[in-house]
Amino acid sequence: MVAAIETTVLNCWFGSLQVLKDVDILVERNEIFGIIGPANSGKTTFLRAINRLNALVPSYRQTGLIQLAGRDIEEIEDTVLRRRVGIIFALPQVLPISIFDNVAYGPRMHGIANRSTLEQIVEQSLRRAHLWDEVKDRLHSPALRLSGGQQQRLCIARTLAVEPEVILYDEPCSGLDPISTAKVEETMQQLKERYTQVLVTNNTKQAARVCDRCAFFLMGQVIEVAQTSVLFTNPADQRTNDYITGRFG
Amino acid sequence: MSGARVRQNIAFGLMGLVTMLVVLPIILTLWYVVANGIGAISLDFILQPPRNGMREGGIFPAIVGTFILIVGTMILSLPIGVLSAIYLVEYAKDNLFTRLIKLAVVNLSGIPSIVYGLFGLTVFVVLLRLGTSILAGCMTLAIMSLPVIITATKEALESVPASYREISLSLGATKWQTVRHCVLPYAIPGILTGTVLSLSRAAGETAPILFTVAAFYLPRLPRSLFDQVMALPYHLYVISTQVPNMPLSLSFATAFVLISLVFLMNLVSIILRAHYRRKRQW
Amino acid sequence: MRRAITERIIETCIRLSGLVVILFVVLVFLFLLKDAVLLFGHYPLGQFLLGTKWLPISEPPSFGIIPLLIGSLYVTAGAIVLCVPVGVISAMFIAEVAPGPLKGILKSLVEILASIPSVVLGFIGLVWLGPFLKDLLGLRTGQCGLTGSLLLAFMALPTIISISEDALASVPKAFKEAAYGLGATRWQTLWRICLPAASSGIIAAVMLGIGRVIGETMVVMMVTGNSPVIPRSITQALRTLTATIASEMGEAVSGSEHYYALFAVGLVLFISTFLINLVADAFLRRARQ
Structure with missing residues (x-):
């Protein structure tokens, strides 16, 4: 079976600063792949390389190969790539419009104008993001009135609405309380059967709870990739051990 | 009280007095125009053409002319101004072209209005054979208004959070879709405010329209874009310098109408700004 | 596919508008230059720049710009001397001393002043300030450089x-x-810390004020007496570069030496304000850093 994402000798720079060094990562289909590591270890850059959001920064350069389902992403147009690879940002980023319009934004941009089709997509996406029951009676009220946790699940629904294959999470729970975090994690588990998910997190416990496999990044390099259970109980590298036992980072 | 305190009080007091030197003339100017002008204001003054060599009658053609110039200027300058601001904020890379545009905006805003008048005369009136006409006048005023519109639009676009653009792009929207649906809607209040402000300035300008559109005395209304029109600021200039035995009350009344028009436009822009600021959620 | 084409068209328009803005500045310069150069075919540049007589309709005409330059210089210098101290001190008062509500009122009043059309101020100069100064100072005429300087200030x-207030x-x-x-x-903080720290912005403010004063047309045309001779003092009638163009262009025959001479004056204005x-x-940019 072809891997969902595969990077080969990926190197990234912002200006003269190298942020990623020779990163080889392989993400299987339908797994939740965790990326842990201290701040400034290149986790977010790696994530944003996959849907080419890094390219919005003028000083960004990159070498190496990134494949999405076996195809070099350089051959895929920006708009298509970003549809296939959705991203959830660190802080809930909702647009100051209604709940409905937030979810329908992506499909509308891709040319779906039919009202009933849009309603169907919005309902389905909100259901999959476990938000439907909480918001179904006020779809047209402003999204900014939702709580932080609801907003983050709305962001997930908005991403689901464009039918991605892969969902990237960039520290999605860093601004949330434990209950909201649990709801987001539960949602991620439910999404497993349909989507490949990559989770960048500062929270090693969260990685241990949610991820199938994990990679440990340190200063732009991949130190170790392993099954979550193995990585957290019996890491092969001393530095991984130091990190997960809380000795630095 | 310590010496330093005393010195501070004296300094602040003097500064307050100097500020009064600014404030008082402003209030006196307004009062002077209003007090002397309001008496001659009547429905006839607003709605009748001037008669008897402009010494009697109203200023209707000048009001209409100024209105036409404002609308024409907006139609011509708004699209170019907004689009080039979009270019500067959303598309421009840090290259020579971008720096040239920024430089051009700075210098357009500094060119004296009479020089715009010369340019309008030689290019629109003579070279393009538009003659002294509404079209030539609006084009001249439009170029003059560009820098204000560009600067206001730029600020409005820059105040839209960068995250909105990222959200839209990350959902697979194109660059233009992102600008159109995720940036422009939130920048519109700022754009409107800046546009109204620049138009109010254009409405009060005399020098750029002297040789491009303004008619000395033309009681009938224009029939086409190639006609001349009277305009309020030029009319005030004419009746206060070129017409002997002009009753002063009519000049004051004209100044009053001109000031009211400009203030009205400023008021609209202030209300727009306040209205949208209250509604905005980010 | 159609979507892609629309998008391409719109993006081209956006880029073109940027280009158009540059083009306008270049065009304004080129067209002034073109018509100004036509003067120098008949009339030597040296005599234009150094001539002390502006007699456009005498025979032979003389297009010496010196009287106009000095007229502009007098009026501008007078205005700047008056408005820089008053303006900067008021800005300091508004920025650092005035309490909240007063600050708002003062700022709106300044905005109101900015929006008064210059022709209205010219009119007031004509009917009130000029006669007032004439009586007050015992001048021969109220239509003189001083009236212009006061209004321009x-x-x-x-x-x-x-x-300046922004900078502070x-x-x-x-x-x-x-x-x-x-x-x-x-007060010590304002005087010793804030004022020096904001100096770049304040210098920029003064420069922009000078630009505004040099370029102003209607006020000076209406109140400075319109006499194109070298003034011996600021209380005499004089004429500026801008007023010369505005008052003579109407009578200059298109394509005549006089017509081109007025464009040459415009070019001088353009270059100086540029x-x-x-x-x-440059100062504004330094202030922002």
């Missing part, structure tokens, strides 16, 4: 006040807090 105030307001709080921490009064703005922009 008034007109330049909003530019100077609002930009953007002085980092930490600077002020450090000064207060050392026991300085608000340079002033470049300098102002």
Whole structure:
């Protein structure tokens, strides 16, 4: 079976600063792949390389190969790539419009104008993001009135609405309380059967709870990739051990 | 009280007095125009053409002319101004072209209005054979208004959070879709405010329209874009310098109408700004 | 597919608008230059720049720009001397001394002043300020350089006040807090810390004010007496570069030497305001850093 994402000798720079060094990562289909590591270890850059959001920064350069389902992403147009690879940002980023319009934004941009089709997509996406029951009676009220946790699940629904294959999470729970975090994690588990998910997190416990496999990044390099259970109980590298036992980072 | 305190009080007091030197003339100017002008204001003054060599009658053609110039200027300058601001904020890379545009905006805003008048005369009136006409006048005023519109639009676009653009792009929207649906809607209040402000300035300008559109005395209304029109600021200039035995009350009344028009436009822009600021959620 | 084409068209328009803006500046310059150069075919550049007589309709005509330059210089210098101290001090008062509500009122009043059309101020100069100064100072005529300077100073105030006030307001709080921490009064802090820290912005404000004053047309045409001879003092009638163009273009026959001479005057104006703005922009940029 072809891997969902595969990077080969990926190197990234912002200006003269190298942020990623020779990163080889392989993400299987339908797994939740965790990326842990201290701040400034290149986790977010790696994530944003996959849907080419890094390219919005003028000083960004990159070498190496990134494949999405076996195809070099350089051959895929920006708009298509970003549809296939959705991203959830660190802080809930909702647009100051209604709940409905937030979810329908992506499909509308891709040319779906039919009202009933849009309603169907919005309902389905909100259901999959476990938000439907909480918001179904006020779809047209402003999204900014939702709580932080609801907003983050709305962001997930908005991403689901464009039918991605892969969902990237960039520290999605860093601004949330434990209950909201649990709801987001539960949602991620439910999404497993349909989507490949990559989770960048500062929270090693969260990685241990949610991820199938994990990679440990340190200063732009991949130190170790392993099954979550193995990585957290019996890491092969001393530095991984130091990190997960809380000795630095 | 310590010496330093005393010195501070004296300094602040003097500064307050100097500020009064600014404030008082402003209030006196307004009062002077209003007090002397309001008496001659009547429905006839607003709605009748001037008669008897402009010494009697109203200023209707000048009001209409100024209105036409404002609308024409907006139609011509708004699209170019907004689009080039979009270019500067959303598309421009840090290259020579971008720096040239920024430089051009700075210098357009500094060119004296009479020089715009010369340019309008030689290019629109003579070279393009538009003659002294509404079209030539609006084009001249439009170029003059560009820098204000560009600067206001730029600020409005820059105040839209960068995250909105990222959200839209990350959902697979194109660059233009992102600008159109995720940036422009939130920048519109700022754009409107800046546009109204620049138009109010254009409405009060005399020098750029002297040789491009303004008619000395033309009681009938224009029939086409190639006609001349009277305009309020030029009319005030004419009746206060070129017409002997002009009753002063009519000049004051004209100044009053001109000031009211400009203030009205400023008021609209202030209300727009306040209205949208209250509604905005980010 | 159609979507892609629309998108391409719109993006082309956006880029073109940027180009058009550059083009306008270049065109304004080129067309002034073109018509000005036509003068120098008949009339030597040296005599234009150094001639002390502006007699466009005598026979033979004389197009010496010196009287107009000196006229502009007198009026501008007078205006700047009057409005810079008043403007900067008011800006300091508004930025640092005035309490909240008063600050708002003062700022709106300055905005109101900025929006008064220049022709209205010219009119007031004509019917009130000129006669007033004539009686007050016992002048031969109220239509003189001084009346123009006073009105132009008034007109330049909003530019100077609002930009200086911005510059003062953007002085980092930490600077002020450090000064207060050392026991300085608000006045000492304002005078010794804020004013120097905002100096680039204030210089830019003054430069932009000068640009505004040099370019103003209607006021000077209406109140300075319109006499194109070298003035011996600011209380005499004189004429500026701008007023010369505005008052003579109507009578100049298109294509005549006189017509081209007025474009040459316009070119001189264009170049001087261009340079002033470049300098102002450089200071503004430094102020922002």
